Amino acid sequence: MRKTTLDQLPAADRQLVEAAAAARENAYTPYSNHKVGSAVRTRSGRVFAACNVEVVTLQQSVHAERNAVMAMAAAGERQIDAIVCHGPYSGVPCAECRQVIWEFCCDDPDVAIIGSTLDGEIELMTIGEIYPSPYGPGTKGIDPRKF
Numbered sequence: 001m002r003k004t005t006l007d008q009l010p011a012a013d014r015q016l017v018e019a020a021a022a023a024r025e026n027a028y029t030p031y032s033n034h035k036v037g038s039a040v041r042t043r044s045g046r047v048f049a050a051c052n053v054e055v056v057t058l059q060q061s062v063h064a065e066r067n068a069v070m071a072m073a074a075a076g077e078r079q080i081d082a083i084v085c086h087g088p089y090s091g092v093p094c095a096e097c098r099q100v101i102w103e104f105c106c107d108d109p110d111v112a113i114i115g116s117t118l119d120g121e122i123e124l125m126t127i128g129e130i131y132p133s134p135y136g137p138g139t140k141g142i143d144p145r146k147f
Ligand SMILES: [Zn+2]
Pocket: 063, 064, 065, 093, 094, 095, 096, 097, 098
């Protein structure tokens, strides 16, 4: 994991952080007030942004990263190039989101994960660093791009 600042990022990554921050504005979090935004950039260059959405029972709440990945998949995209997690403190995706992100990394451990905090701190990592022994479609010989 490497720390940097927003202004040091390449323009495409800065725009991805900005998309995540804009999506965060729509977070529905009446129970925790823990607002998170996420944005996925696909290998084809498309961007899908989303926020977290809570449900009163909390177990059915969905994290921003998962909503962004599902929006990507619903649009027919299957390969993540980079994903931003923008929240109040650490921008490191939770374990469940790592699993969902890995589903569409197409066995590439170098997919970029960009953590972004409200204080402007940026943490650069790869899915391979934060999910080093993945269980995913490749484990079963599945290539998500074929589905
Ligand atoms: Zn999560």
